[in-house]
Amino acid sequence: MRHLLTLENLDRAAINRLLDRAERFRSEGAPRHLLAGRTVLTLFFEPSTRTRTSFVLAAKRLGADNVNFDLSRSSASKGESLLDTLHTLEAMHLDALVVRHNENGMPAYLAEHANTGVAVINAGDGTHAHPTQGLLDALTIRQRRPDFANLRVVICGDIRHSRVARSDVRALATLGVRDLRLCAPRAMLPESLADFPGCERTEDFDAALAGADVVIMLRIQKERMLDAQFPDPADYHAHYGLTAGRLALAAGDCQVLHPGPINRGIEIAAEVADGPQSRILDQVANGVVVRMAVLAELLAKPA
Amino acid sequence: MRHLLTLENLDRAAINRLLDRAERFRSEGAPRHLLAGRTVLTLFFEPSTRTRTSFVLAAKRLGADNVNFDLSRSSASKGESLLDTLHTLEAMHLDALVVRHNENGMPAYLAEHANTGVAVINAGDGTHAHPTQGLLDALTIRQRRPDFANLRVVICGDIRHSRVARSDVRALATLGVRDLRLCAPRAMLPESLADFPGCERTEDFDAALAGADVVIMLRIQKERMLDAQFPDPADYHAHYGLTAGRLALAAGDCQVLHPGPINRGIEIAAEVADGPQSRILDQVANGVVVRMAVLAELLAKPA
């Protein structure tokens, strides 16, 4: 494992190894000197609170140096190409480049051109992939239900445009989930996405929820939609909002996940987001240790 | 002491304990590992050079990890509520949140909703309070004159809109000052502020200065005033500017304080700001060690 660009090429053992490592960081604390002297550069072309801060904390807690590449001050304003920027940063002795970009495939493009010794970590690219989110969601679910083969999982929201959904589907399939329901209004259902037996598409949220063990709600991303595409919030909530009443259709111990930031009263009711079945803040906490595990896996020198 | 929101609930012993600790950091240097592994997040909704940099240095010099929450890049642009941001950051295992906000009471609101184990430090909220400024001003005065009960103190400027003045008055009253003169043009005098016997209001700066041991000049805050409220600078200087001539009305060893940044030639003459009685740069230096003391008090694990 040299880069982390998608979850497509990680098998079940590889994913579980990362999740086990994350769990150890969570229970035993961070080995503060594991990455001492290593440099992690965060390069975000889209706004982010959680993901960037989570990676920065992960790097610092393992003792790595972190530098944030501030685009507003960068040579991007001088017309430098992205590859020249990459090679310049590499020449400063970079160990990992954490990159978020609004274009699909940009992290893979950088990885393809990166020098040996530089790990590229995809922190979300367009509608393509968000592999650390997939991992942290898997970790969150596994903490309560490690029996993935028995789980009924629902993903609901703008699946078509969601890199989170793509990485979640991949992680869940690899970990053995056999009953996965992708639920969205027609315009937000993907044309194709990780087809496997037991993966269904539906527009009927109530039906999808029946007996669910996990429901992953997606954020309505106003900032990614044209106005014409954006649904009426009240109408969306009526059909696809996760309310307490609707959650009662699922299994009694159904876990509720959401990648955040949440739109209260649109895709999720406040009482559910703040309720006992919500794992939303656990996801955030798991995000830091999962990113520590990824950095440790990619950067730590063999003993 | 779990948070530091105002100085209202700190008694004289508590304030002196913080100031003593700050003095020890100043004379003995920082114990670089006191807060190793702790995370201090700075969250500023208003521009600041001094206060933010001062807190960042205080955190780093005690070995804490610091992450600056960059609002322009944050999920605030995605419409996330402040409380959801708080809880998200907490879930990443935050130890202290240093917050500046233009609305009175916002740090207290965050503290009220913060998890156990997260200390909220008010770095200035609206016109309400700026407790670390109150502490560093008290420390600065105490270094030369620990006999607060004997001091005649003048605060001059836009007291009505000044959180610095509010925190200074509170600190001085708690430390035993019995002769305090609040001086401003009528529009800038507060209607009520920490009334205690010996606290007077006046519009006459020359009279207020007679025999003063300490004079705290406030910044004319152009950025907080409507144009119509803002006085003519020359006129303001004529009546309320601290010139060398005016300073001669005070005691010979009168200390001159100003929270900065100063408006030279408006509220304070350059010759006074740069003169031998000025403690302005001492205040800045004291600011770092006072913030170290506050972080140490709130975050250090008992031995």
Added chain:
Amino acid sequence: MRHLLTLENLDRAAINRLLDRAERFRSEGAPRHLLAGRTVLTLFFEPSTRTRTSFVLAAKRLGADNVNFDLSRSSASKGESLLDTLHTLEAMHLDALVVRHNENGMPAYLAEHANTGVAVINAGDGTHAHPTQGLLDALTIRQRRPDFANLRVVICGDIRHSRVARSDVRALATLGVRDLRLCAPRAMLPESLADFPGCERTEDFDAALAGADVVIMLRIQKERMLDAQFPDPADYHAHYGLTAGRLALAAGDCQVLHPGPINRGIEIAAEVADGPQSRILDQVANGVVVRMAVLAELLAKPA
């Protein structure tokens, strides 16, 4: 050596001592605690990727605390003077101030007013000087050709407006270069610049390249030129672009340098920038260790 403002006052021994130290950092790695407890503040009034990141990494790799002074959030927006900002930062116990400014002489102005114990490092001021660039270019050349007295060096581009050229000329002259050709279209040739026997000016790039051992290409700085001054890119490339064909006029082992970011296809052809004679990425790598050497020289306490 208290500040680093230009290379004018460094003799050959002083430059070589810095370059030797940089080489040791490169080969032996950074002594991570050399500057522990020291504070390096980066203060950039112009955009920069390479230089700022390079200084930040240099500071961190020697164990110094780094704080970036973010101008958009600073008291500059409150009208504070630059000197008051300087003295405020100094009072927070600053050890080095790394400053880039668009006005010639601003770092020297700050150095003149800085307290004892604060080192000012010029990270580029206007068209005046960029001393660490001069040092890193000298180091890069020296790695392959330490015999400066035998070298034929060409500098080509907008020499008139280039602080890089000024610092390069100074470094090369001090290190003993006796054959230096400054090549540019007439409007970009300096009226006077480090005249010494063997320093020639020419508008003929092909003639200048004949037998050259080193060619330093300068960036066409669109952001510094009026539209009327800016040459037609194709025309500029035809006369002053370094192509493979043109490079063949130089010595077979001629080193190609460029301070970056490069404008591919304008002052340098992609095949040359990426070719075997290019030292561009070596320059970047050398930039970090040169800045470490400068920080170590200015800040490290005597043993």
